[in-house]
Amino acid sequence: MVANPLPLGRLRSRYEDDFTQLRQNFERTGDGSATIRRRSQIVGALLCELWSQLVPGSAQNEIAVVATGGFGRRELFPCSDVDVLFLCANEKVEPAYGDSIRACTQAMWDIGLRASPATRTLRECERVHPDNLEFTVSLLDRRFLAGSRALYAKFETDLLPVVILREWDTIVQNLAEMARARHAKYGNTIFHVEPNVKECPGGLRDYHLAQWLTLLNSMREEKAWPRAAADDFYGTHDEPESAYDFLSAVRCFLHYRAGRDDNTLDWHAQDEAAARSIGLETRGTSDPAYWMRTWYRQARTVYRRASLLIDAVPPPRRSFYKQFRRKRTPVPGTDFFLEDGRLDLAEGARVHDGDSILQIFGLMAKHGYRLSHSTEDRIADALPVLAVQMPEGPFLWNCLREVLLGPWAAHALRTMHALGILELLIPEFHGIDALVIRDTWHRYTVDEHTFHVIDNVHRLRQPQHDWEKRLAGLLPELDRPDLFFLSLLMHDTGKARRNGSHASASVELSESLFARLELDADEREVVRRVIHNHLEMSAAMRRDIFDTETVRAFAEKVATPSQLKMLTLMTYADIGAVSPEALTPWKAESLWQLYMSASNFLDRSVDEIRYHAAADPAFFSRITALIPALPAAPSAASGRPPAASAVHTEELRSFLEGLPQRYLNTRSPEQIASQFRLAQALRDQPIQVAFRPLRQLNEITLVTPDRPGLFADVAGVLSAWGMNIVKADAFSNAAGIIVDTFQFTDTYQTLELNVSEVERFLQNIRDALTHKVSVDHLMRSRNHKPARPRVAVDTRLEFDNDASSHSTLLQIVTQDTPGLLREIALSFTAARCNITVALIDTEGEAAIDVFYLTKGGLKLDDAAQSSLSASLVHRLAQLRS
Amino acid sequence: MQKIEAVIQPSKLDAVKDALLEAGIEGMTILEARGHGRQKGHTEFYRGREYTVDLLPKIKIEMVVRDEMADQAIQAIVSSARTGKIGDGKIFISKIDDAIRIRNDERGPSAL
Numbered sequence: 001m002v003a004n005p006l007p008l009g010r011l012r013s014r015y016e017d018d019f020t021q022l023r024q025n026f027e028r029t030g031d032g033s034a035t036i037r038r039r040s041q042i043v044g045a046l047l048c049e050l051w052s053q054l055v056p057g058s059a060q061n062e063i064a065v066v067a068t069g070g071f072g073r074r075e076l077f078p079c080s081d082v083d084v085l086f087l088c089a090n091e092k093v094e095p096a097y098g099d100s101i102r103a104c105t106q107a108m109w110d111i112g113l114r115a116s117p118a119t120r121t122l123r124e125c126e127r128v129h130p131d132n133l134e135f136t137v138s139l140l141d142r143r144f145l146a147g148s149r150a151l152y153a154k155f156e157t158d159l160l161p162v163v164i165l166r167e168w169d170t171i172v173q174n175l176a177e178m179a180r181a182r183h184a185k186y187g188n189t190i191f192h193v194e195p196n197v198k199e200c201p202g203g204l205r206d207y208h209l210a211q212w213l214t215l216l217n218s219m220r221e222e223k224a225w226p227r228a229a230a231d232d233f234y235g236t237h238d239e240p241e242s243a244y245d246f247l248s249a250v251r252c253f254l255h256y257r258a259g260r261d262d263n264t265l266d267w268h269a270q271d272e273a274a275a276r277s278i279g280l281e282t283r284g285t286s287d288p289a290y291w292m293r294t295w296y297r298q299a300r301t302v303y304r305r306a307s308l309l310i311d312a313v314p315p316p317r318r319s320f321y322k323q324f325r326r327k328r329t330p331v332p333g334t335d336f337f338l339e340d341g342r343l344d345l346a347e348g349a350r351v352h353d354g355d356s357i358l359q360i361f362g363l364m365a366k367h368g369y370r371l372s373h374s375t376e377d378r379i380a381d382a383l384p385v386l387a388v389q390m391p392e393g394p395f396l397w398n399c400l401r402e403v404l405l406g407p408w409a410a411h412a413l414r415t416m417h418a419l420g421i422l423e424l425l426i427p428e429f430h431g432i433d434a435l436v437i438r439d440t441w442h443r444y445t446v447d448e449h450t451f452h453v454i455d456n457v458h459r460l461r462q463p464q465h466d467w468e469k470r471l472a473g474l475l476p477e478l479d480r481p482d483l484f485f486l487s488l489l490m491h492d493t494g495k496a497r498r499n500g501s502h503a504s505a506s507v508e509l510s511e512s513l514f515a516r517l518e519l520d521a522d523e524r525e526v527v528r529r530v531i532h533n534h535l536e537m538s539a540a541m542r543r544d545i546f547d548t549e550t551v552r553a554f555a556e557k558v559a560t561p562s563q564l565k566m567l568t569l570m571t572y573a574d575i576g577a578v579s580p581e582a583l584t585p586w587k588a589e590s591l592w593q594l595y596m597s598a599s600n601f602l603d604r605s606v607d608e609i610r611y612h613a614a615a616d617p618a619f620f621s622r623i624t625a626l627i628p629a630l631p632a633a634p635s636a637a638s639g640r641p642p643a644a645s646a647v648h649t650e651e652l653r654s655f656l657e658g659l660p661q662r663y664l665n666t667r668s669p670e671q672i673a674s675q676f677r678l679a680q681a682l683r684d685q686p687i688q689v690a691f692r693p694l695r696q697l698n699e700i701t702l703v704t705p706d707r708p709g710l711f712a713d714v715a716g717v718l719s720a721w722g723m724n725i726v727k728a729d730a731f732s733n734a735a736g737i738i739v740d741t742f743q744f745t746d747t748y749q750t751l752e753l754n755v756s757e758v759e760r761f762l763q764n765i766r767d768a769l770t771h772k773v774s775v776d777h778l779m780r781s782r783n784h785k786p787a788r789p790r791v792a793v794d795t796r797l798e799f800d801n802d803a804s805s806h807s808t809l810l811q812i813v814t815q816d817t818p819g820l821l822r823e824i825a826l827s828f829t830a831a832r833c834n835i836t837v838a839l840i841d842t843e844g845e846a847a848i849d850v851f852y853l854t855k856g857g858l859k860l861d862d863a864a865q866s867s868l869s870a871s872l873v874h875r876l877a878q879l880r881s
Numbered sequence: 882m883q884k885i886e887a888v889i890q891p892s893k894l895d896a897v898k899d900a901l902l903e904a905g906i907e908g909m910t911i912l913e914a915r916g917h918g919r920q921k922g923h924t925e926f927y928r929g930r931e932y933t934v935d936l937l938p939k940i941k942i943e944m945v946v947r948d949e950m951a952d953q954a955i956q957a958i959v960s961s962a963r964t965g966k967i968g969d970g971k972i973f974i975s976k977i978d979d980a981i982r983i984r985n986d987e988r989g990p991s992a993l
Binding site for chain 1: 890891892895913914915923925926927928929932934937938
């Protein structure tokens with residue numbers, strides 16, 4: 001029923017003029033909100049004129065033209081589609097107006113509008129299709145344009161509220177589900193290097209989602225459309241209003257720039273937007289990094305609002321567990337309550353205590369709890385007070401450890417970062433806040449990348465693929481996981497300094513944090529080395545990983561098995577955090593291959609590389625500086641004592657000469673100095689034993705002249721006292737002085753609960769080594785019947801006469817059992833084998849021990865190996881029976 | 882037009898890419914691959930367990946070039962990927978009937 005031919009030329013010309021002027025206004029003012037409202041006006045007027053030309057007034061009783069979606073919201077971006085609904089009273093009306101609808105749509109295209117029309121009857125609008133929820137959601141933003149007002153009123157007042165309230169659960173659940181899927185697609189983060197203004201978390205889609213959920217919640221309460229007029233409702237932006245204005249300006253800019261509906265803010269677009277200060281209050285030229293930080297701040301506001309509303313969506317089914325979770329439970333020792341997985345600050349409680357705030361983040365890291373919206377606001381408001389209340393020293397380190405070690409560490413750290421707490425504790429982190437590094441690989445900003453790295457390591461607790469399972473095995477073997485995670489947190493802070501090596505800069509920045517946390521020298525050195533070397537494994541993987549020279553060069557940089565494990569896990573997590581596609585199974589397998597090769601190299605080359613003082617004067621000086629001057633005997637010639645410094649320098653040189661390089665790599669200068677003092681004291685007491693309690697283990701160090709059976713005797717005494725040896729190493733220098741270290745768990749807490757027993761324990765060791773007591777007698781007095789193992793480990797022995805030029809390497813993998821080490825050592829003694837190096841390790845129920853052996857000063861020949869092998873197999877079998 | 886498929890050592894990728902660019906070859910596809918020739922893989926013992934890598938990690942580079950560029954491309958690959966050791970890789974050449982640019986339906990060598 002087309003009334004008159006359409007004046008398309010005039011309409012097109014008018015639209016083009018309006019569009020040009022609109023663009024010029026935007027270029028001048030940068031006001032995105034005004035631009036999209038004005039375009040809505042222009043297109044609305046145009047459509048009304050089109051429709052009135054096509055359908056005379058008297059014939060419009062049974063059809064209405066309705067703006068929906070962005071057009072309905074009066075938010076028509078420069079190149080967005082125009083969503084229009086042709087609403088028909090019933091099925092008979094639709095064919096009657098078919099030609100008009102077609103003509104109208106065609107005219108829109110001819111004029112230059114991208115029409116997105118839909119035709120529905122009233123009855124069809126009553127049905128909600130879960131597969132086409134977008135249509136129902138678009139009706140939330142409906143607006144009358146032309147046609148029958150009566151029909152529209154019936155639709156808006158009588159039909160739509162009933163449909164929405166009836167299908168409320170379906171609509172809300174599906175909205176939340178679609179949002180979660182979209183967020184997951186974008187890594188659940190706003191910190192993309194090249195974000196999509198519309199779809200990314202924190203983008204316009206999230207802004208609209210928040211509007212829809214707020215509207216739907218309000219409808220549920222009032223059982224009708226909200227009393228506020230549509231404009232007023234959408235006008236109550238409050239805090240997100242500036243974010244909305246900013247996002248609108250950016251999207252307008254992108255549309256004009258590309259000439260189409262392109263919403264990707266790539267680097268070039270960022271540069272241009274910054275140059276033109278798009279979205280900023282002050283016009284001028286802005287630095288792209290500063291401009292992007294504004295983007296992330298605005299996106300964070302929008303994302304936070306949307307996330308809180310999504311979280312508040314009621315679950316689909318009421319379960320007993322979920323009802324249980326809804327119960328409001330106080331968190332002991334704090335003013336917080338836990339309800340439905342969210343931590344809420346009690347009404348009237350003040351946020352003034354840094355200690356309890358940090359405890360809350362520890363809970364978040366452990367359980368994955370979230371903070372309620374109001375609690376987040378109150379913490380953010382209290383930042384100036386908290387800034388002067390934040391703890392330092394061991395308490396701070398304990399709190400930070402709780403956060404870092406929790407499986408939800410990244411989640412807790414992100415919240416701390418968003419609220420400004422993280423930068424209060426670690427100001428060094430400020431430099432990488434929303435920092436964009438422009439390269440073709442990194443998908444996220446540096447801070448977000450750091451949180452992903454931490455997350456990737458924690459996710460190894462539940463490995464999915466084979467290559468993840470292998471790497472996951474390294475996690476429980478870490479000596480100091482807390483220090484490892486601290487390294488991850490700090491490893492890229494150096495990127496804030498744009499020049500030089502960021503690894504070195506990160507180490508420098510970490511020094512002040514070490515001081516605030518009051519970490520000791522050993523702890524600092526662990527973190528320093530991990531951060532300093534964190535790129536070495538990736539660099540080695542770009543070479544031939546099957547070439548022994550590549551493995552050797554890499555292993556020498558890493559130096560110790562402990563560092564190697566940390567670096568392997570860090571490299572895995574770091575690559576995976578660059579982008580979701582970066583860590584392929586191919587790359588993961590190469591990583592594992594390099595790890596194995598380097599680990600074997602570190603174990604098998606121990607005997608080859610020995611220390612010679614002349615080779616490293618700097619290191620030698622560092623140790624000498626720690627040794628206090630000692631009195632020395634007068635010189636026979638002069639009658640005067642030689643200079644103390646000359647005396648202990650020579651003695652130190654003699655002590656270190658011939659010790660494996662591994663000894664120096666695994667001890668700090670302070671520890672070496674301490675063990676040198678023990679060696680000096682051998683003059684007075686030929687057996688020196690030192691005890692050191694560590695965080696979760698204990699350690700004894702034995703320094704004494706070497707003799708057969710020494711290792712077996714010490715192992716026996718430890719076993720007799722109920723100690724479980726988890727690590728040990730035994731080294732000897734060129735002068736035949738051994739330095740053996742045993743790390744063990746005190747199964748019965750004997751030493752921890754009875755301080756006086758420490759001296760008796762040490763005396764027992766001395767007496768055993770001087771044969772004043774029998775080790776066999778000590779061991780018989782204990783009940784050492786081995787418990788049934790949970791995991792059976794077969795015994796494997798592997799001899800290697802090529803690993804060292806002067807020793808035979810023997811690797812033993814067997815079931816860890818009390819008394820095991822003693823039995824192995826007794827086998828060696830019985831076979832007249834001398835241990836030159838021992839490396840003891842325990843992995844769950846498996847003991848993995850590596851020994852470098854000689855017999856008569858030479859490697860073991862085939863016959864000796866065969867005999868020793870038979871003896872070991874027999875002894876180990878007897879031990880287990 | 883000819884298709885060149887080269888299986889090389891991963892550590893040689895950067896050198897080969899640079900050599901190809903220098904030779905005027907700009908379009909190529911890089912794939913992570915696994916394979917072995919006569920050397921039949923690698924075995925490593927770690928903590929009492931044997932890990933056998935039957936299929937070693939390799940990189941496969943594919944490109945389609947005009948006939949007159951083929952020799953240059955092959956020479957660039959050979960000279961930059963060679964180490965002289967077993968495992969250097971192989972190059973395969975095949976004829977291409979046609980090439981089409983998706984964006985604008987351009988066909989033939991000009992679509993390369």
